[in-house]
Amino acid sequence: MLETLDARLNQAHGGELGHLDFLQVLCQDEITRRETVAFQRRLHRAKFEQQATLEEFDFTASSKLPAAQIRDLGALRWLHAGESVILFGPVGVGKTHIRWSGPSPRVR
Incomplete structure (x- = not known):
């Protein structure tokens, strides 16, 4: 979450995100990051x-x-x-x- 925290905090401070939206977007960022890392790991193991x-x-x-x-x-x-x-x-x-x-x- 640290990777996108500053950008999301800026959005929240700028009024683009409310409290709940801030948490949801931050969690979705982390879910997306984990899925991407897992996908890249599987791709690497497949040796395409x-x-x-x-x-x-x-x-x-x-x-x-x-x-x-x-x-x-x-x-x-x-x-x-x-x-x-x-x-x-x-x-x-x-x-x-x-x-x-x-x-x-x-x-x-």
């Missing part, structure tokens, strides 16, 4: 040759790959709705690159 993200994915490499649909899947609405997704297609279309690689999503 390279990391691929949807933001860096080259959708122009295949005109058959529906970029809008893939980005929609990346928004994870299907997960929060309790639905499943099955990816299928010929070899070389990028199925391997379309996998969840962020912090563990929380379904509520």
Whole structure:
């Protein structure tokens, strides 16, 4: 929490955050930091040759790959709705690159 404490205190002093908001934001900062550290640790242990993200994915490499649909899947609405997704297609279309690689999503 020390990493973001000064910035959050400045926001509170500036009237941007009330007492409860200050505590909530500070705790959320810490939760996010811990999730990021845990994710980086898992990524390091996995020893992937390279990391691929949807933001860096080259959708122009295949005109058959529906970029809008893939980005929609990346928004994870299907997960929060309790639905499943099955990816299928010929070899070389990028199925391997379309996998969840962020912090563990929380379904509520």
